Amino acid sequence: MIRRLFADFLLALCLLLVAELAVRLFLPHDVSGRFSYGYDREAGFVESGEVVRLVRAGGRRFHPQTFSRRRPPDTLRIMVIGDSVPRGPSLAAAYPGQLQELLAAAGMKVEVINLAIPGFGARRSRLVVEKILQYEPSLIILHLNDSNEYEDEREYRRSREFQGWHPRHWLMKSFILARAYEIKTEKLQWRLLPETIRQQQLLNDADAELAASLDEAQQRRWQQRFWETTRETVALIRERSIPVILVIQASRQAGDQGPERLDDHGLGALAQSLQGPGVQVVSMGQVFSGLNPLRQYFADSAHLTPTGHRRLAAALAAVIRGRGQGAGH
Amino acid sequence: MSFISWQFPFFLLGFVLLYWRLPHRPRLWFLLLGSYTFYGFWDVRFLALVFTTTVVDYLCALGIVGEKCRPVQWLALVFLPFSWLAAMALMVPAAGIDQKVLYTALAATVLFLVGYGLVWRLPEAARPRGFLLLSLGFCLAILGFFKYFNFFLSSAAAALAGLGLSPDWPTLYIILPVGISFYTFQSLGYVIDVYRGQGPVCRDLLVFAVFDAYFPQMVAGPIERGRTLIPQLITDLKFQAADLHEGLIRILVGFFKKVFVADNCALLANYVFDPGTSLNAPWALLGGVAFAFQIYGDFSGYTDIARGTAKLLGVELVHNFHFPYFARNPSDFWSRWHISLSTWFRDYVYIPLGGNRGTDWQTTRNLLFTMLLAGLWHGAAWTFVIWGAYHGFLLLLYRFGPFTWLNRKEYNSLGLGLLAGVIMTVLTVVGWAIFRSPTLGHFWTWLTALGAWGTRTLPWHSSFWWLAIHVAPLLLLQGLTWRRADETKLLDLPWVARGVIYALLFILVVSSTAQDQEFIYFQF
Numbered sequence: 044m045i046r047r048l049f050a051d052f053l054l055a056l057c058l059l060l061v062a063e064l065a066v067r068l069f070l071p072h073d074v075s076g077r078f079s080y081g082y083d084r085e086a087g088f089v090e091s092g093e094v095v096r097l098v099r100a101g102g103r104r105f106h107p108q109t110f111s112r113r114r115p116p117d118t119l120r121i122m123v124i125g126d127s128v129p130r131g132p133s134l135a136a137a138y139p140g141q142l143q144e145l146l147a148a149a150g151m152k153v154e155v156i157n158l159a160i161p162g163f164g165a166r167r168s169r170l171v172v173e174k175i176l177q178y179e180p181s182l183i184i185l186h187l188n189d190s191n192e193y194e195d196e197r198e199y200r201r202s203r204e205f206q207g208w209h210p211r212h213w214l215m216k217s218f219i220l221a222r223a224y225e226i227k228t229e230k231l232q233w234r235l236l237p238e239t240i241r242q243q244q245l246l247n248d249a250d251a252e253l254a255a256s257l258d259e260a261q262q263r264r265w266q267q268r269f270w271e272t273t274r275e276t277v278a279l280i281r282e283r284s285i286p287v288i289l290v291i292q293a294s295r296q297a298g299d300q301g302p303e304r305l306d307d308h309g310l311g312a313l314a315q316s317l318q319g320p321g322v323q324v325v326s327m328g329q330v331f332s333g334l335n336p337l338r339q340y341f342a343d344s345a346h347l348t349p350t351g352h353r354r355l356a357a358a359l360a361a362v363i364r365g366r367g368q369g370a371g372h
Numbered sequence: 373m374s375f376i377s378w379q380f381p382f383f384l385l386g387f388v389l390l391y392w393r394l395p396h397r398p399r400l401w402f403l404l405l406g407s408y409t410f411y412g413f414w415d416v417r418f419l420a421l422v423f424t425t426t427v428v429d430y431l432c433a434l435g436i437v438g439e440k441c442r443p444v445q446w447l448a449l450v451f452l453p454f455s456w457l458a459a460m461a462l463m464v465p466a467a468g469i470d471q472k473v474l475y476t477a478l479a480a481t482v483l484f485l486v487g488y489g490l491v492w493r494l495p496e497a498a499r500p501r502g503f504l505l506l507s508l509g510f511c512l513a514i515l516g517f518f519k520y521f522n523f524f525l526s527s528a529a530a531a532l533a534g535l536g537l538s539p540d541w542p543t544l545y546i547i548l549p550v551g552i553s554f555y556t557f558q559s560l561g562y563v564i565d566v567y568r569g570q571g572p573v574c575r576d577l578l579v580f581a582v583f584d585a586y587f588p589q590m591v592a593g594p595i596e597r598g599r600t601l602i603p604q605l606i607t608d609l610k611f612q613a614a615d616l617h618e619g620l621i622r623i624l625v626g627f628f629k630k631v632f633v634a635d636n637c638a639l640l641a642n643y644v645f646d647p648g649t650s651l652n653a654p655w656a657l658l659g660g661v662a663f664a665f666q667i668y669g670d671f672s673g674y675t676d677i678a679r680g681t682a683k684l685l686g687v688e689l690v691h692n693f694h695f696p697y698f699a700r701n702p703s704d705f706w707s708r709w710h711i712s713l714s715t716w717f718r719d720y721v722y723i724p725l726g727g728n729r730g731t732d733w734q735t736t737r738n739l740l741f742t743m744l745l746a747g748l749w750h751g752a753a754w755t756f757v758i759w760g761a762y763h764g765f766l767l768l769l770y771r772f773g774p775f776t777w778l779n780r781k782e783y784n785s786l787g788l789g790l791l792a793g794v795i796m797t798v799l800t801v802v803g804w805a806i807f808r809s810p811t812l813g814h815f816w817t818w819l820t821a822l823g824a825w826g827t828r829t830l831p832w833h834s835s836f837w838w839l840a841i842h843v844a845p846l847l848l849l850q851g852l853t854w855r856r857a858d859e860t861k862l863l864d865l866p867w868v869a870r871g872v873i874y875a876l877l878f879i880l881v882v883s884s885t886a887q888d889q890e891f892i893y894f895q896f
Contacts, residue, residue: 048617054871055878211378220882227883235838237830240643 063219074218076101078205078225080198081160081167084174095178097158102198103171106134106157114179119146119153121363122175124168125186127161128292128346136349139184141356142363149364159186164195165272172276176283183280184359187273187310188292190345192265201228270313277317286321288362289314290355293328295341303337323362330358373413375677376630383410388684396608400578403605403685407587411551414591416460417467418549420453420477421518425511426584427452428484429559430577432507433566435491436500437573449577450488454481484510504567508560515556518549523752551591553749557716559584562598564720571599579605588681592674594692594712601687609686621874622680622860628877629673629846629859632884636842637666640835644818645808651821654832658839659818660801663808665843668697671710676860695850695857697800700792701775702766705800708857717746732772739771740764750807755815759806766799845880849873 067074076086079101086101093112097105114120123129123139131137134157143155158171172183205215215221232241280287291314293305305328314324331340331354340351347355373379387406394402412419427449434440441449454477461469487510491502529539562583565571574580583602589595643649644659651659672693679689692711699705706714725738740761747760769775775795802819809815821827849859852873862870 048613051867051870051874052617052620054868055874058871058875059878209378210382214882214885220879223879223883224885231838231841235834235841236639237835239830240639240835243643243646244639 059217059219063217066218066222072098072100076103077218078202078221080202081163082170082199082202084170088174097156102202104160106130106137108134108156110154110156110178112178114181115154117152118181119151119363120179120181121153121155121184122178122180122182123155123157123159123184123186124163124171124175125159125184125290126163126168126188126191127159128188129184129186129290130157130159130161131347131352132349136352138347138352138356138359141353142359145356145360146363149360151364162191162194162198164189164191165269165276166195166199169272169276169279172279176280176285180285182363183285183287184290185273185276185280185287186290186292187314188345189266189269189308189310190292190294192269196265273313274317277322281321284321286323286366288359289317289322289324290359291324291326291328292345293326293331294344295337296344302335305331305337323366325355325358325362327355330355373410375626375674375681377413379413384681384684391685392611397578400582400605403587404578404582404585407582407585407590410587411585411590414550415547416464417457417469417473418552420456420460421514421549421552422555422585423453423456424480424514425556425559426581428510429507429563429584430574430580431488432503433563433573433580434575435488435503435506436563436567438496438499439573439575440492446488450481450485454478500567504563507563511556511560515552518547518552520748520752527754554593554595555584555590557713557749558595558597561595561716561720562602565598571597572602574598574602576606586682586687588678588685588687589689592671592678593710594675594678594690595716596689596712600690604687612686615683615686618860618863619680619683621862621870622676622683624680624874624877624881625849625860625862626673626676626678626680627881628849629669629676631673632669632877632880633842633846634666634669634673636884637662637669637839640839641666641808645805645810645814647810647814650827650829651818651824652827652829652832653822653825654836655829656805656818656821658832658835660805662839664697664801664804665839665846667804667807668693669846672859680860691858693858697797698793698857699796699800700789701770701796702763702799703770705796706763706767713746713749717742717749721745735771736768739767743767754812755806755809758812758815759803762803762806766803845876 072089076083077100079086081102083101087097087099087103087105089096089098090112095110095112097108099105099107110120121139121142123142129137129139131140134140137157137159139155139157139159143153146153146155156175158175160167160171163171168185172185175183205212205221215224277287277289291307291310293307296304296306307326307328311324311326311328314326318324331337331351334340340348340354342348342351373383383406387402391399391402391406408419408422411422431441431446431449440446454474457469457474457477460467461474484506487506491499491506494502532539562571562574566573574583579602582605583596583598584590586596586601586605639662641659641663644651644655645663649655675692679692682689690712694708694711696705696708699708722738722742725741726734727738728735730738743760743764744757745760747756747758747763750756750759805818806812806815809818846859852865853859853861855864862873865873
């Protein structure tokens, strides 16, 4: 009698349980680190034997790539870490891909791996660096852009949102339910609700941070943290005696009266302070300086067109060849 | 404790499990203790007001039928609220009960004692009326002080300022006790019923105290009548699996309406009715419609959870909503919206005033007065008063004015019915805009924005989809339960369909859990 009465609730429970089990069994990579939003060092790296695959998981939207755990002999392994600018429109069109092509054409045995992810700021980039140090890079190209600190902060808060065993987080331990919440947030709330409304209503901690991002003092604190984290990241790379090239992001800005200009947000000063043995700097401001019109190289204020990517790759290739980098580094 | 707090599921689970294990009398004690705990989660101080209402109305109802407790009993009862406050002041200094509060409580106690004693000295024939007036006076004075004192003071000051006077009256810092309008009206309804001989007097103080503080519906209704709830409390109820089943469905649907529909519509409504927002016609419309669904989802959602919770305890609470947005005229709307309140005003205000039995002028007066009071019941602000007057005016338009032709119960054609429904929906949304606007000035801004199609503001298209996505599942649910006009009546569907619906509703609820907006009607 009771079973017949509650058949509907049992069915609902079964549906939820089956969906949960199916996802956990058949899509384990999707579950692993899914709600860490880039703050899980392992997410996105799938190791099987000697092969490492880059997959999209845990907020890490890598370009799918495969490489060996150990650097192939006589090969210059370059790993590029940064945000949407080095990630580019595609693996081939982005400057890491172009760099691979240019260096290979110059007769170098080279492997360039694009580890750039949109929206990654200093903190999440550092986690990627910590992970890839074990894959024996010969050279790391670190693309510096301080405009992602808001997103780093927001995603950090999201990754902490349902942490802990407080009863109000219990339901979110279910992958299906947490994913439903995530879809609602990313696909509906962020896309359909104007930012003004989200800021006004502070829907959650992440949105509270969005409001705080308008605060100048907060911006200064973020910038300071960006500088400190970048210094730590470079020091970490240098501890392993791995050479590093810092690419300084520059944004295209309309001039008041005259032509457009490029602004590096003061990152040049940071890069200069880090320059030293094993650390070189390539400034986008210098690479694109004097070029007119800039829109031929910049798709918007920050992102590059394929032509822009090619030009930056050429500048980097020149630096690498100049360093006399070769196999075995 | 709120239904949407994380503590509530644990409270309910533990409560229901223990409740059904107890014999009838201990169960009532347990219910009373649970109800006071539930209410005390908000503010333990205000339990003194609940005790006051219970004691006053219990003694007055007994007095109406000529009965009296032993002096020790009624003295102990009368001093109960004061004793509670004194105990709180001594044992919980953080509760912030100071000497002024204690003296006021003591003065009120003495005042009631004097009133109670005086009524007993009246001739026997005059006593029932005396006790009724004592109960009405005392309970309405408490309600008036906590809810309306500052409103009337500031309104009077503003009126005097208009005459060139500048009174320097202090404004008291008064916290509105949650649910005060609901439990006061419920308790008063009981006393009036006893006075009229329409309901039996409850001699069992325990049962009456549970009736007054019944936690599923105490803070936001539905407003129960003594004659329907008290007999259920007196009965030694037996556990029924069907009650548990139906209760769980109601609770799930209630959470869906509150968390998924209301809280998400609130995001748009809050933006549109924020005084700093610049509006154009699409935004004004979006805000009005969003608030209409917000308040429906919020309040009917609360009611569903309340009715579901009571059902888990074996008690059937009254039906409070009947698809109000499908009403075809104002009186139809009020027979579908917050039914327990509209019938309360009908039975205890409108009909005693003469209802529609007199001349047209008298009916007009009665209607307007009742609706003004109904508006004021919702809150101490002119927007609520005007909202009440607006609905009174609509009722008159449909009764005597140019809309009379839409007031027929029998519509000959689907087209006419549809037209009547659309007109009523538009009028309802305008009414909600008055209700939601922070000031009358803001309502005027909203109204004039309806004509401003060219004004540049935020793009509204994506927000329209936001609204549609959160309203469509509710309309779908209404379509599935159309025959019963109650979204919780899903039992007519095959069990497989129900299972799928529950799973979907549950996912929708969880996907919207971060908003955490409190129920609108708590403020009333």
